[in-house]
Amino acid sequence: MNSIELEKRFFELVPSHPPNAWEIEEYMEQLGPLPDPQQKIILDQVPVIWPVSHALCYSYLSCAGSALACLHPNQLSQWVAATLDIYERDGLHEAQMFMANVESNFLCRIRGEAGILLSDVAPRLTPYAHSIAERKIAFATGHHMYTDTETIFLPHEITLFQEEEDNFLLYKLMVTFQLGLLRCNTYDFSLPLDQLRHNGIEKTYGKKLHLETILLEDFFSLFPEPRLGEDLFTLVEGMRVNAYLAANFPGIWRDTARLRTALAKFRPSLNRLTGKARIIEVLYRYAMTGKPISDGGFKRSIFDLALAALADSWSTPEESATRAMAIYALLEEIGGLYDPVESLPYLGRLHPAEAMNVRLKRREETKENFIKALAAILLPENQPAGQEDSSDKAGIPAPKISGDEGVALMISQQKDKEDVRNKTEPNGPIQFLTVGGLDIEIPEPLRMLGDQILDDLGHIPNEYIAAAQGMAGRAAPTTQAASTPTGESLVAPLTYDEWDFRRAGFRKDWCILRQRRILPVKGTFVANTLEKYRGLLMQLKKQFEMLRCQERFVKGQRDGDDIDLDAVIESISDTRAGRAASERLFVKLLRDERNIAVLFLVDMSSSTEGWVSQALKEALILMGEALEVLGDRYARRNTPGWARPSDMLRA
Amino acid sequence: MEQRLEEHLIIEEPFYLQQGDELAIALAAYEHAIPLLLKGPTGCGKTRFMQHLAWKLKRPLVTVSCHDDLSTSDLVGRYLIKGGEAVWIDGPLTLAVRHGAICYLDEIVEARKDTTVVIHPLADDRRELPIEKRGELLTAPPEFMLTISYNPGYQSVLKDLKQSTRQRFIALEFAYPPPGLETEIVQHESGVDGQTAGALVRLGAMTRNLKDAGLPEGASTRLLIHAGKLMQSDMDARRACRAAITETLTDEPELLAAISEMVSSLF
Secondary structure (H helix, E strand, C coil), X not given: CCHHHHHHHHHHHCCCCCCCHHHHHHHHHHHCCCCHHHHHHHHHCHHHHCCCCHHHHHHHHHHHHHHHHHCCHHHHHHHHHHHHHHHHHHCHHXXXXXXXXXXXXXXXXXXXXXXXXXXXXXXXXXXXXXXXXXCCCEEEECCCCEECCCXXXXXXXXXXXXXXXXXXHHHHHHHHHHHHHHHCCHHHCEEEHHHHHHCCHHHHHCCCCXXXXXXXXXXXXXXXXHHHHHHHHHHHHHHHHHHHHHHHCHHHHHHCHHHHHHHHHHCCCHHHCCHHHHHHHHHHHHHHHCCCCCCCCCCHHHHHHHHHHCCCCCCCHHHHHHHHHHHHHHHCCCCCCCCCCCCCCCCCCCCHHHHHHHHHHHHHHHHHHHHHHHHHHHCCCCCCCCCCCHHHHCCCCCCCCCHHHCEEEEECCCCCCCCCCCCCCCCCCEEEEEECCEEECCCHHHHHHHHHHHHHHCCCCHHHHHHHHHHHHHCCCCCCCCCCCCCCECCCCEEEEEEECCCCEEEEEEEEECCECCCCCCCCHHHHHHHHCHHHHHHHHHHHHHHCCCEEEEEEECCCCXXXXXXXXXXXXXXXXXXXXXXXXXXXXXXXXXXXXXXXXXXXXXXXXXXXXXXXXXXXXXXXXXXXXXCCEEEEEEECCCCHHHCCCEC | CHHHHHCCCXXXXXXXXXXXXXXXXXXXXXXXXXXXXXECCCCCCHHHHHHHHHHXXXXXXXXXXXXXXXXXXXXXXXXXXXXXXXXXXXXXXXXXXXXXXXXXXECXXXXXXXXXXXXXXXXXXXXXXXXXXXXXXXXXXXXXEEEEEECHHHCCHHHCCCHHHHCCCEEEECCCCCHHHHHHHHHHHHCCCHHHHXXXXXXXXXXXXXXXXXXXXXXXXXXXXXXXXXXXXXXXXXXXXXXXXXXXXXXXXXXXXXXXXXXXXXX
């Protein structure tokens, strides 16, 4: 095909939103010299890309010719699907970069030589993380690995090992280790000042400490070299988590022993490190493999003393801090400034400030939900609709149940939850709620919220209960965004992936579901249709009635609720006449129940405008009327058009 | 007939570890002739508890696994033709009432709604069983006990237990046992060592955490015991868990993969 024929073919392929001819002229000229079969293969992918992004489609047309020099024609659709995935995840620029190098970006990967992507392992590891953390944990791409306690930030891709399975295993180890930090309460670090004074840190480093307890985000800054303090604490705490994983997840610890040894090869050479950095690196390698390095040109005595500090087991992050301080003091002997060493690939760095922010945010959300849920219980029942509280009228909300009448949450003293710390607080699950001396069963959602608060704070603050009482005194709590009669969204939009048959893959977050209140409108269309098709409707109803199931007795059964007298008489007659008697002597009551739901999905796009749309609406009314006869559940969903932003489902 | 009931008598003490005061409540209910309602997920020990209770009370236990075709006749009894004669055969409920046994209707919400006609008068202070076809009204002796069970977790609204039924019973809520107790149970029932039983219990807890994340139900204690038994037959731990737990819980490829990852982390 020459460029004019190619243009013509292109316009045939993109009937919706066609471009101007001059916009594609250049690309068609590039395709012109290619053999016809290649041109056809390239153009076949245009309908897949064009609806997603016109700019991406132009980039594709400029790259596709050269891509086919490396790709087998059958692989082109796969390459396009991978490009679209990247476009939807990372944007146009990244997708263009991907297309620019077919060999390293695509072919290596499908040959299993280029590692594994986070997006590929996430579906498998998300439920895995949920099962360990007992709540949803998200994954996101990060420049380095860490967790803020709600999200685990991981590398976009792991290519360290040749085998895909090994790269996956490293991802799994990273995730398990970060979850280990959560299970081991690393971010619950709270070091009493007395303990610090005992270790002499104030005296040694001249820090003036004013707080009663030191949180993790403040701990590192106590050291003259905060980064060395941080790395040491991370290392020591990492070894504690190692021990936890080895004891509680022996499978993964055993499976990754080989990988952890192999990872040592990717570490910086000891010869290039000096002073404190060299000792830290040696300790890192020890943490990875569990074996001390025999030679490396480092100060053996300091290393041995550091190992001695890590010899026995310990169970809290505060103890890790004590040991980190002890090793820090040992390293002081070496002198010189610390040149930070890259952390272990599965250990990453700690981000206590981010973890605290997330924790505070979660605490606030839990508090809000808890107050709403508790207020819903405390709200007096049987209050007549529209009857307002007298205190509301005065503008002063007063609780229906005053503090004197008593609202209390009874909490068990023990909690059967795996916990590597020895907590002394009475943080057992909430057992029941006492209101004015009466015990009330706590609904499961409120119980879970209460348990979350207990996990976080160790107790349910009185202010939470007082706030719930206040809310119960004012009005019923709103459990979702306020609904309005004007048709605004009732809840936040929900996005989800949609299958695209053309590319045989999912479009990321393609569908947006917004609930809108539909206001009733008055019209005569329904009545007119019913009148117009009265005869047909009667016919339909009659046919549908024949489908209706009823309870019915079936005679001549092998077993049943009652005896079939006719069959018994016949059987006795047969016996007396010397004939073989039937065994089917019972009547059975059959209660067939229909369990059918019908969903009509109606195309209301512009292509059906006119008589088709009219016929569709009339047919729906008639079908609805006929289905009422059967009592089957039915619903209608209308899709108004192709253009994505305006697509709407109407119930 | 007496001989048939003897078959339901439990001679040897069934292994059962109490989770709380459930046995004391059940014994008190029996003493006061109040029926029992057991709620709880599948495989958490409801049936075993009933066996233990029956053994303790030295009463026969008549268990009926309810299904959606189970009618009043199936419970009460029916006429059969034997040698040209119509012979009445007691159903399991009538049998239990007549002889002062314990009748355990498992998954009662699955049964047809017409069964409430016989359950209601038997479950309140009348303690009567009307046998309509014989024109007979049986009064339950003091030794008789009615127990029903259901799993609130996977019942649809259509199959929920009606208030008029549930308010005739004393309810006992069963959950999966706490880790220590569950480890002991798995160890005893399957014969595995304490460490393996502990790992199985951890796996069970991990799968139960996924209940709101796509898995309809986590691994029951029963499944953990099955896996332990396979391990006792010299089967590789990961293979045993896959056969007894992973494949049993779901068909979803992603969840299958995730549960496999849990197994390979623990074993």
